[in-house]
Amino acid sequence: MYGKKASELVKEFVSCEPGQLTTFNNVLFAQVIEECNGHLLHLQPLMRKIQEHENKLKDNRRSEDEMAISEDEKRKSEAEKILIQTAMKSDQFGALIHHLSLVRNKRCLMAYVYNRAEVIRSLGWVVDCVLPEEIEEKLNSSEKEYFKNHAATLQSYMSELDLDLTVDMVPPKDPYVKVRVLDDIGEVVLSDQVANLARHAMLFLRRTDAEQYISQGLMEELTG
Amino acid sequence: MEPGAGEDSSTDDYELLISTTDAELLKRSWRNEKAAPEILKFEAALVQRSREQIHLMEETVEEFTRNAVDPLTVSLYQMDLDRTLFLLRSYLRTRLQKIEKYVLHIQKTTELWNRLSKQEQKFAVRSVGDLTQHLEQSVLTKLPDQYQSHLKQSGASEDDDMVPEPKLDTYIICRSKKFLGAFQLDDSGEEPVNIEADDLYALPYKSIKPLVESGQIDLV
Numbered sequence: 001m002y003g004k005k006a007s008e009l010v011k012e013f014v015s016c017e018p019g020q021l022t023t024f025n026n027v028l029f030a031q032v033i034e035e036c037n038g039h040l041l042h043l044q045p046l047m048r049k050i051q052e053h054e055n056k057l058k059d060n061r062r063s064e065d066e067m068a069i070s071e072d073e074k075r076k077s078e079a080e081k082i083l084i085q086t087a088m089k090s091d092q093f094g095a096l097i098h099h100l101s102l103v104r105n106k107r108c109l110m111a112y113v114y115n116r117a118e119v120i121r122s123l124g125w126v127v128d129c130v131l132p133e134e135i136e137e138k139l140n141s142s143e144k145e146y147f148k149n150h151a152a153t154l155q156s157y158m159s160e161l162d163l164d165l166t167v168d169m170v171p172p173k174d175p176y177v178k179v180r181v182l183d184d185i186g187e188v189v190l191s192d193q194v195a196n197l198a199r200h201a202m203l204f205l206r207r208t209d210a211e212q213y214i215s216q217g218l219m220e221e222l223t224g
Numbered sequence: 225m226e227p228g229a230g231e232d233s234s235t236d237d238y239e240l241l242i243s244t245t246d247a248e249l250l251k252r253s254w255r256n257e258k259a260a261p262e263i264l265k266f267e268a269a270l271v272q273r274s275r276e277q278i279h280l281m282e283e284t285v286e287e288f289t290r291n292a293v294d295p296l297t298v299s300l301y302q303m304d305l306d307r308t309l310f311l312l313r314s315y316l317r318t319r320l321q322k323i324e325k326y327v328l329h330i331q332k333t334t335e336l337w338n339r340l341s342k343q344e345q346k347f348a349v350r351s352v353g354d355l356t357q358h359l360e361q362s363v364l365t366k367l368p369d370q371y372q373s374h375l376k377q378s379g380a381s382e383d384d385d386m387v388p389e390p391k392l393d394t395y396i397i398c399r400s401k402k403f404l405g406a407f408q409l410d411d412s413g414e415e416p417v418n419i420e421a422d423d424l425y426a427l428p429y430k431s432i433k434p435l436v437e438s439g440q441i442d443l444v
Binding site: 106176 | 310
């Protein structure tokens, strides 16, 4: 049935958790595109036939107006006209179905790509420029490019304003937070101290500094 | 009665003073921006003033730490600084996320476009370029000719029907500071609503849009 595969694609996107992505389903995507091309192949000859029918009708009408014809011939041309119109109607309906299916497939494909792009955009706020591997393997090559472009656009806006907008995602409760380091990072220069971020070290860091590491998963906040 | 009346007027004065400080104005703009479904006007002067004040505060805090002032005072100032910074960042971030979401619609509507700051406009232009390129690369070039527009569904569509628009009739919770009297919600012939001061109302955003713009109603 037309449009079934496209709705499967959309359902797949909806079925995973909001904010998470499944691997880009290249196979299904290519199948839907093929279906669209199939529609086009049906559509083009139908449109041509409709055009031919219209031309025939025009000729018919012109010949009726111009020449003075007998009753018999008039009746014959009326019958011809009705035949042409019925044939044209069935062609028009067929063309309409192909056109509408094509438009629906286009909408499903666009919705799939657009919604995935939205999830990618929200990733750009959390992660800086480098994607973690598990996410990267789920993306299409075009999506990876979009992520890079979007991150660059965000960076250019922030550098124009001279303000980092990716920190401070949560309202601040304390100026300093206690963190435990999960991975070895080494000596790091922070805004007010030079710290040695060795594994399992517990430190008091400025909130804005710690947020960057927490979002990358290299540190965890100790509450209470 | 005399001291009572005196206290009343002084609390009124205090409230008036508080409500016009930059911090309060920033908080108000931030709340409105978070609650509204579409993007509101950019408060350029407010943002500029806030940034200057933040800068001043940072220098003050640095001076205090250098002169070894009582650490409690320093951390209080630091806390205040952090909170103002958070408001500013969150305000700009909310606006940016709204722009990202509805960028095609904003580009088409001049009224909305004029509500962006210069840097936001540059950001919007780049973001549209990125998105269109991505859509074209992955979907549109593979479709037949008449169906390759990212704005229209097909060559036969009259309007740009593939552009997502913000839903202006979502209900939002609001409060007015003054008594506004009978207010006609919309043209459907319903009775006008009495808007009193300091009462909470849940109304569709579309009907109170002009009031929000003129600053008479606050979104909560």
